[in-house]
Amino acid sequence: MNEVLVRSGGLYTTVQDAGRDGHYAIGMPPSGAMDRYSFTIANLLAGNPGPTAALEATYLGPELEFTDSRTVAVTGADCSVTVSGASAPMWMSLRVGPGDVLGFGPLKAGARPYVAISGGLDVPEYLNSRSTYKLTGIGGFGGRALAEGDRVPLGQAQDPPAEGTTVPEEFLPEFPDVVELRLVVGLCSYRLTENALDSFLDTTWKVTKDADRIGYRLRGGTIDFVEREQPFGAGSDPANVVDLGYPIGSVQIPGGNEPIILLNDAVTGGGYATVGTVVSADRDRVAQTGTGGYVRFNATDVDSAVQARQDRDAWLHKLRTVLTG
Amino acid sequence: MAETTVRLPEARYEFGGDEFVFVELDREMSLQANFKAMAITGALRDRELEGVVDICPSNASYLVRLDPGKLHPTELVEELRRLEHSAGELDGTRVVSTRVVDVPVLFDDPWTRETLLRFRDNHQDPNVTDLEYAARINGFSAVEELIEAIGSAPFIVTMLGFVPGLPFCYQMVPRERQIEVPKYVRPRTDTPERAFGYGGAFAVVYPVRGAGGYQLFGIAPAPVFDGTQSLPDFHDRIAFPRPSDILRYRPIDRAEYDHVRSEVEAGTFRYRIREVEFSPTAFLEDPDSVNRDLLEELYR
Numbered sequence: 001m002n003e004v005l006v007r008s009g010g011l012y013t014t015v016q017d018a019g020r021d022g023h024y025a026i027g028m029p030p031s032g033a034m035d036r037y038s039f040t041i042a043n044l045l046a047g048n049p050g051p052t053a054a055l056e057a058t059y060l061g062p063e064l065e066f067t068d069s070r071t072v073a074v075t076g077a078d079c080s081v082t083v084s085g086a087s088a089p090m091w092m093s094l095r096v097g098p099g100d101v102l103g104f105g106p107l108k109a110g111a112r113p114y115v116a117i118s119g120g121l122d123v124p125e126y127l128n129s130r131s132t133y134k135l136t137g138i139g140g141f142g143g144r145a146l147a148e149g150d151r152v153p154l155g156q157a158q159d160p161p162a163e164g165t166t167v168p169e170e171f172l173p174e175f176p177d178v179v180e181l182r183l184v185v186g187l188c189s190y191r192l193t194e195n196a197l198d199s200f201l202d203t204t205w206k207v208t209k210d211a212d213r214i215g216y217r218l219r220g221g222t223i224d225f226v227e228r229e230q231p232f233g234a235g236s237d238p239a240n241v242v243d244l245g246y247p248i249g250s251v252q253i254p255g256g257n258e259p260i261i262l263l264n265d266a267v268t269g270g271g272y273a274t275v276g277t278v279v280s281a282d283r284d285r286v287a288q289t290g291t292g293g294y295v296r297f298n299a300t301d302v303d304s305a306v307q308a309r310q311d312r313d314a315w316l317h318k319l320r321t322v323l324t325g
Numbered sequence: 326m327a328e329t330t331v332r333l334p335e336a337r338y339e340f341g342g343d344e345f346v347f348v349e350l351d352r353e354m355s356l357q358a359n360f361k362a363m364a365i366t367g368a369l370r371d372r373e374l375e376g377v378v379d380i381c382p383s384n385a386s387y388l389v390r391l392d393p394g395k396l397h398p399t400e401l402v403e404e405l406r407r408l409e410h411s412a413g414e415l416d417g418t419r420v421v422s423t424r425v426v427d428v429p430v431l432f433d434d435p436w437t438r439e440t441l442l443r444f445r446d447n448h449q450d451p452n453v454t455d456l457e458y459a460a461r462i463n464g465f466s467a468v469e470e471l472i473e474a475i476g477s478a479p480f481i482v483t484m485l486g487f488v489p490g491l492p493f494c495y496q497m498v499p500r501e502r503q504i505e506v507p508k509y510v511r512p513r514t515d516t517p518e519r520a521f522g523y524g525g526a527f528a529v530v531y532p533v534r535g536a537g538g539y540q541l542f543g544i545a546p547a548p549v550f551d552g553t554q555s556l557p558d559f560h561d562r563i564a565f566p567r568p569s570d571i572l573r574y575r576p577i578d579r580a581e582y583d584h585v586r587s588e589v590e591a592g593t594f595r596y597r598i599r600e601v602e603f604s605p606t607a608f609l610e611d612p613d614s615v616n617r618d619l620l621e622e623l624y625r
Contacts, residue, residue, distance in 0.1 A: 024379035024390050026564040027486035027532075127563075136489055136533055136552050186339040187347050232500065233354025233384070233526035236507040242354045243493055243527060245381045245388030245486060247341030269383060269486035271508065271525060277342035280393075305343035306393045313394070 003067055004117060006150040007101065010062035012212075015121050015140035015152070018051035019264065020129035027268045029248065031131035031139065034213060034264050034287035035112055038076035040316055041167060042116035044323055045073030045093045047160025052120035053130035055146070057113045058212075059290065061104030062146055064115070066096045071118040071160035074102075075167075077110025077288055078175060091167040093160060109175035111290035118157035133265060134213075161323060171319050178204055179289045181282045183297040184305050187250060188241055188273035196224045200275070200297065205259060207293045213265040216286060218295065223256045225273070235271055243271040249278040249286075251297070261286060279305035281312045331355045336409055338402045343393045344378075346401050351385045354495065354526055358385035359483040360605040361413050363421070363569055365405070368412035374404065382568050383484040384493060384527070417606045425479065425571040425623045427597035428530070431582040432456070432472045432543035436517045441541045447511040455540040459506045459523060472576050474504060475542075478616050480528055482570040490532040490550030490564030494572055497608065497616055512538035519545045521574065528574065532564070546577075546585035547594055556589065558596050565596070571603065571619060599623050 016039070019032025033039035033056055043052050055062065061079060066072075074081045074090045081088045082103040088094055090113075096102065104113065123130050123141050132140025141152055189197060205218035225238040233242045239254050246252070246262055252272040253259045261278060263286065278286060279300065289295060300308075337349040348365075351358040359382075366382040369389070376396025381388040391401055433456055445451040450458045460471040480494035487493075496503060508524040513536060516522070520531045522539030529539055532550030549566055551559040558565055566572070577585075588594035599622050608615045 021378050021390075023489070024388075025381040025485060025568075026489055026562070027491055028489040135535065136550070138552050184340050184342050187341060188349075231353035232503075233495075233505070234352075235525040240508070240525070242352065242385050243383065243484060243487075243525065244349070244386045245347065245383045245484075247345035247347065247388065247390075249342050249344075267487045268381070269388075269484065274341075274347075277340070277345065279342050280344050302340040302343060302398050305340070306397060309343050309393055 002119070002122070002154045003151045004154055005065040005067065006062060006146045006148060006152065007065055008063040008148055009146040009150070010057045010104065011060040012058040013055050013062045013146045014132035014134070015053050015123055016056045016131045017053040017129055019131050020127050020133070020139065023127060024268055028133070029264060029266050029268055031129070031133045031213070031264050033114065035076055035114065035284045037173065037284045037312060037316065038112070038114045041091070041171070041319065042073045042075040042114040044320060045075070045091070045161060045165060045167070046071050046116035046118045047093070047158050048116060048118060048120050049158060052116070053123065054114055054116040054121065057104070057115065059107055059111060061113045061115065063104070064102045066100045066102070067098055069095070069097045070154070070157060071163070072096055072102060073116050074113055076112050076114040078108040079113050080105030080108070089166070091172060093163055093165040095163040110173070110288040112287050117154060118160045119155035122153040122155040135265065165323055167319065168322060171315070173284070173288065175288060178294040178296055179285050181285060181295055181297050182279045182300040182305065182308060183251065183276040184279060184302055185276040185299050187247070187275060187277065189275040191225050191241070191273040192275055193224050193226050197275070199223065200259070201299055204294050204296050207289055207291050207295065209291050211291050213263055215263050215266050216261045218259045218261070219257070221257070223253050225256060239273055240271050241273045243269060245269045246274055247277045249280065249283055250274040251276050251278065279308050281308040331357045333358055333361060338405065340398050341388070343398060344390055346389045346391065346398055346405065347386065348405060349386045354385050356481070356495065356497070356605070356609065357415065359481070359495065360415055362387045364415070364419065365408050365413050368408045369405070372404070374401075377401070381486065383486065384495070415605060419605060421569055421603045421605065423569045423571060423601060423603050424567070425573065425599050425601050425619050427623055428545060428572045428574050429547065429577040429581060429585055430521045430543045430545050430574045431579065432576050433468070434544045434582070437520050437541040437544055440513070440515060440517055440520070443515070444509070444513040447509045447513055449507060449510055456542055459504065459540055459542070462506065463504050471504070475528070475574055476576045479571045479573040479619060482566050482568055482572065485564065485566060485568060488532055488535065490566065491529055492549060492566035492570070492572070494528040495526060496528070497571070497612055499612065506540045508538040509540070512536055516541070517544060519548060521545055546582045547589055547596065555592055556594055569603070571601070573620060573623060597623065
């Protein structure tokens with residue numbers, strides 16, 4: 001019976017992998033795990049090759065009952081984990097058997113725990129990905145978040161690392177009170193006055209309750225747009241531009257007071273001026289910042305953005321070597 | 326006509342972090358800017374560059390998504406600048422193979438009317454319907470005249486996006502005849518599936534139910550998105566519209582709406598489609614005559 005039983009779906013738990021690339025041009029975002037770093041490490045610990053489908057939880061993790069012997073790993077947000085009632089460590093290869101139940105206690109820091117199971121979640125692929133995209137109800141488990149009673153199919157387990165394999169301390173993410181995000185300023189940043197851009201970068205922004213896989217809405221300051229006669233076709237609001245494509249990670253400021261960071265399930269385009277883009281490596285940190293958390297933007301250039309991504313990948317490569325010997 | 330005098334500024338190249346390059350061809354909407362976006366993105370597609378993940382032409386700009394592990398964004402920008410010069414100039418010999426499609430729309434329908442009445446507080450003018458408001462601010466004496474203007478000339482798909490399958494459509498008429506409306510003051514949290522909306526200078530059909538800020542004019546009986554790919558027109562792609570498709574929004578009555586709906590539900594509906602060769606320069610010189618030919622071809 002190669003499946004795992006969902007005893008509770010937690011707050012919002014979805015199947016995600018590396019995402020559904022190649023359909024941005026029709027308006028379909030890639031979805032996929034938001035914290036790529038924690039997702040990758042969970043799979044490493046479960047012995048899954050590459051970006052195998054795993055679970056991404058939000059704040060409160062699910063309760064899962066196993067029906068066969070598996071290796072599982074929990075990474076990401078700092079939370080208490082139990083296996084059949086006994087406390088179990090995160091960032092470690094855990095061995096479970098039929099009837100064992102993986103459970104979650106309250107979150108201590110971060111926002112999204114990841115659960116990888118050896119063999120991966122064997123839900124059907126949709127356009128070459130198992131990632132859930134809720135808006136159109138595709139991918140993942142029935143295109144939706146997990147719910148009590150679901151039976152999620154599992155794949156054939158490969159050769160997992162030894163039980164108790166642990167990620168060394170230096171590889172664990174930090175959860176600072178104020179999360180620093182590197183931002184490549186640009187796109188339509190010409191719409192902001194010079195003071196507005198400085199003030200945007202100087203402000204510590206608070207994450208509102210509107211923070212999910214689509215995007216994060218922030219509050220904490222007011223931003224002025226350069227006055228102009230709106231160009232033909234743009235619409236009348238000063239934050240409006242002629243509808244254009246939005247990069248994933250881009251920041252727009254509708255109304256001048258609520259910046260929005262667009263994320264993995266976001267709309268792919270629209271009519272609001274974008275003023276910069278969070279570098280891809282730092283989307284991991286956005287994913288681990290929850291409602292009530294704080295972020296700041298630090299201006300950087302494209303070379304540093306590419307470097308940040310290479311550094312993260314090199315770091316993961318190093319960890320892979322440490323874990324697999 | 327006014328359109329032919331549009332001079333595009335220098336393109337502006339911007340990095341959207343490490344994974345995207347955004348290129349703004351103009352800040353205002355024009356068919357020239359869109360034809361240029363289509364030409365450059367078409368040429369880029371033909372180059373089949375390693376590391377290019379998505380090529381997204383948009384109204385007066387375009388966006389390219391890339392894998393920076395395979396292609397550095399600055400290298401991509403160099404290539405795009407070259408393409409701007411080799412492919413971006415509109416010349417008289419360029420012909421686009423595209424489709425002209427009949428898209429039926431029931432205007433002033435009960436479903437979008439119910440929705441827009443529910444969100445009156447989000448609107449510029451809470452005392453009238455979206456159609457009445459749009460007719461008034463565009464100088465039409467009655468809603469029927471506005472509907473007739475929408476049906477009288479086709480639209481061209483200048484961008485896909487927002488959500489999967491949503492076509493941004495720009496009417497193929499000179500700027501002085503363009504209909505322009507603001508978006509809602511505050512976006513709605515609900516829009517019916519297949520609603521026909523208008524915002525800025527763009528007409529759209531909403532593929533799925535959800536949030537939206539465009540003025541609501543009507544509803545299309547046929548889908549633009551089919552995730553299950555059950556209708557024949559969706560066997561190859563989950564989204565029906567393609568960039569540069571020429572769509573004629575044809576006003577229909579309730580009886581025809583119900584008939585098309587029954588065909589969609591039976592899985593037999595097919596759009597009326599004609600393959601055409603479209604010359605952007607010929608169009609810009611004499612839009613009315615090109616539109617007449619396109620519609621004649623469509624309904625022949």
